Amino acid sequence: xxxxxxxxxxxxxxxxxxxxxxxxxxxxxxxxxxxxxxxxxxxxxxxxxxxxxxxxxxxxxxxxxxxxxxxxxxxxxxxxxxxxxxxxxxxxxxxxxxxxxxxxxxxxxxxxxxxxxxxxxxxxxxxxxxxxxxxxxxxxxx
Amino acid sequence: xxxxxxxxxxxxxxxxxxxxxxxxxxxxxxxxxxxxxxxxxxxxxxxxxxxxxxxxxxxxxxxxxxxxxxxxxxxxxxxxxxxxxxxxxxxxxxxxxxxxxxxxxxxxxxxxxxxxxxxxxxxxxxxxxxxxxxxxxxxxxxxxxxxxxxxxxxxxxxxxxxxxxxxxxxxxxxxxxxxxxxxxxxxxxxxxxxxxxxxxxxxxxxxxxxxxxxxxxxxxxxxxxxxxxxxxxxxxxxxxxxxxxxxxxxxxxxxxxxxxxxxxxxxxxxxxxxxxxxxxxxxxxxx
Numbered sequence: 001x002x003x004x005x006x007x008x009x010x011x012x013x014x015x016x017x018x019x020x021x022x023x024x025x026x027x028x029x030x031x032x033x034x035x036x037x038x039x040x041x042x043x044x045x046x047x048x049x050x051x052x053x054x055x056x057x058x059x060x061x062x063x064x065x066x067x068x069x070x071x072x073x074x075x076x077x078x079x080x081x082x083x084x085x086x087x088x089x090x091x092x093x094x095x096x097x098x099x100x101x102x103x104x105x106x107x108x109x110x111x112x113x114x115x116x117x118x119x120x121x122x123x124x125x126x127x128x129x130x131x132x133x134x135x136x137x138x139x140x141x142x
Numbered sequence: 143x144x145x146x147x148x149x150x151x152x153x154x155x156x157x158x159x160x161x162x163x164x165x166x167x168x169x170x171x172x173x174x175x176x177x178x179x180x181x182x183x184x185x186x187x188x189x190x191x192x193x194x195x196x197x198x199x200x201x202x203x204x205x206x207x208x209x210x211x212x213x214x215x216x217x218x219x220x221x222x223x224x225x226x227x228x229x230x231x232x233x234x235x236x237x238x239x240x241x242x243x244x245x246x247x248x249x250x251x252x253x254x255x256x257x258x259x260x261x262x263x264x265x266x267x268x269x270x271x272x273x274x275x276x277x278x279x280x281x282x283x284x285x286x287x288x289x290x291x292x293x294x295x296x297x298x299x300x301x302x303x304x305x306x307x308x309x310x311x312x313x314x315x316x317x318x319x320x321x322x323x324x325x326x327x328x329x330x331x332x333x334x335x336x337x338x339x340x341x342x343x344x345x346x347x348x349x350x351x352x353x354x355x356x357x358x359x360x361x362x363x364x365x366x367x368x369x370x371x372x373x374x375x376x377x378x379x380x381x382x383x384x385x386x387x388x389x390x391x392x393x394x395x396x397x398x399x400x401x402x403x404x405x406x407x408x409x410x411x412x413x414x415x416x417x418x419x420x421x422x423x424x425x426x427x428x429x
Contacts, residue, residue: 052338052346052362059354072421082419085428089401090368090394092427097301097393098361099309108429121429137309140354 009063009129011038013122014053016046016081019070019111026115034119035126038066045069047080051091054105058138064104064129068121071109081109103128104135144192144242147273148214151240153187155212161238164212165203167196174250178203190214192273197247197255198328199374205231205333213237216244218374220266221407222330225370228407228414231333241269243277247375257375257388260293267408294396300389312357312390318383319356321349325387326363328380331370338362360390368394369415372406 015021021042027034039062043049046069054065067088075081088107096102106128108121152164168179168189176195180203181187192214200213201222211232215223220241226232243265246258265276300308323339326332338346339359347362348355373395377387398404401424402415 051365052358055358055361056346059358072425079419082421082423083416085423085425086402086416086419089424089427090397091365093397093401094361094365094390094393096305097308098312098357098390099305099307101305106429107427124429138354138357140348140352142352 007134009037009126009134010061011064011066011122011125011129012057012062013038013040013066013068014043014046014049015040015110016048016069016076017042017044018076019074020046020068020108020118022112023068023110023114023118026112027118028115030115032115032119034122037126037129038122045075045077045080046084047075047077049084049087051087054091054095055138058100058104058135059140061135061139063132063135064106064125066106066108066121066125068108068110068118071111074111100137101132103132144273145190148190148192148240148242149187151271151273152181152190152212153184155238156181156184156187160210161212162209164190164214164240165200166190166214166240167192167198170195192242194246194248194252195250197375197379199330199376201226201330202328202376204237204330207232207236210236211238212240214240214242215266215269216242216247217261217263217266218244218372219330220268221263221372222374224268224407224410225331225372225414226333227410229331234410237270239266239269239271241266241272243272243274245277255375255379257373257378261373262293263408268410294392297389297392297396313353315385315387315389316356316360317353318385319351319360320383321351321356321359322382324380324382325377325385328376329367330374330376331367331372332363338366360387364391364394367391369398369402369404370406371395 015024049067057065069081072081095105106125110118155161155164164181166179167176169191170177174195176193178198178200179189199219199222201219204226227234246254248254262279264279347358371391371394398415404415
């Protein structure tokens with residue numbers, strides 16, 4: 001009982017350099033409170049996200065993954081997130097199809113001015129992952 | 143009947159030096175089998191045959207070839223060829239495609255493969271010469287109201303299961319995998335010089351038969367097939383452990399159709415789904 005209470009999820013957030021990472025920065029500067037469960041990895045663009053990163057993260061034992069980039073149309077590289085969106089749509093539905101729970105993998109658009117939204121997204125993601133409990137399915141046991 | 147025609151065409155092509163090699167099928171070493179063969183000499187053209195065991199996807203031999211090639215292609219082969227041309231693995235001018243309308247391929251018990259049962263492109267989509275009459279396509283079998291009804295039934299049923307059931311099925315199927323990579327090698331669109339599972343830097347996936355690694359390999363391979371798999375069944379036929387790979391690969395095909403309205407290998411000039419985008423692509427899964 002006490003074990004489940006003390007369990008805290010590990011969440012990896014892949015944030016694009018130009019929007020979401022700056023959004024996270026703004027959330028920090030604005031002293032907005034959000035759960036400390038997320039570990040941020042900065043990627044140059046959401047289009048840089050190889051969808052295998054998501055599976056790889058789950059294999060290494062994280063409980064949840066968030067991928068976040070600029071809003072469509074706002075990409076620093078003009079079209080990066082449009083391509084990314086197609087890849088995400090496919091990998092998201094494939095993962096759900098093979099049995100990864102719906103709340104494990106999240107995607108969001110957060111711009112550099114949306115510090116508040118960033119905090120909200122992290123709250124939401126953490127809540128969802130907490131509900132699901134520890135991820136065990138893909139974890140590599142040696 | 144078709145044998146004779148294919149042989150004549152191949153002989154003529156080789157004699158006139160229009161191609162360097164003709165890729166087709168010859169009689170297999172076992173009864174009830176056919177095996178791919180490469181004919182370079184016009185006198186050997188008699189070896190070519192055509193029957194219901196010619197299941198292999200011959201497009202597998204094309205990538206990065208410099209020769210001029212005559213190739214025997216049924217519906218699925220021709221679609222794979224289109225994918226390879228789209229991805230600059232081979233030039234259209236290099237190819238002389240001997241198209242053969244296909245009535246479906248059978249296993250040794252003379253039963254149609256299940257991917258042939260739902261095949262919608264029995265006639266080659268691209269060819270220079272057609273051997274035999276075009277056959278009737280499968281479309282009539284489909285439910286009139288929803289185009290996907292009969293074809294995708296198996297996969298839609300699977301989608302409705304709970305995630306733990308789905309995962310259980312995935313594990314039970316893939317735990318049979320011995321990592322022989324036959325599915326990858328048999329696949330005409332798996333032509334990368336260095337596959338992600340062979341990469342050292344970064345090392346994506348362990349080389350052992352640890353179940354987590356096996357699942358990673360298959361998910362990665364399936365994902366890489368998005369918009370490229372023609373459901374030719376090469377991976378399933380090649381699998382020595384009889385893993386039900388199509389249950390998973392077809393999800394990708396289905397998504398390509400439903401999300402991006404893209405069907406693989408029908409038109410050289412249509413861009414594959416990941417090389418293009420629309421501003422109103424689906425994004426209801428994104429916060």
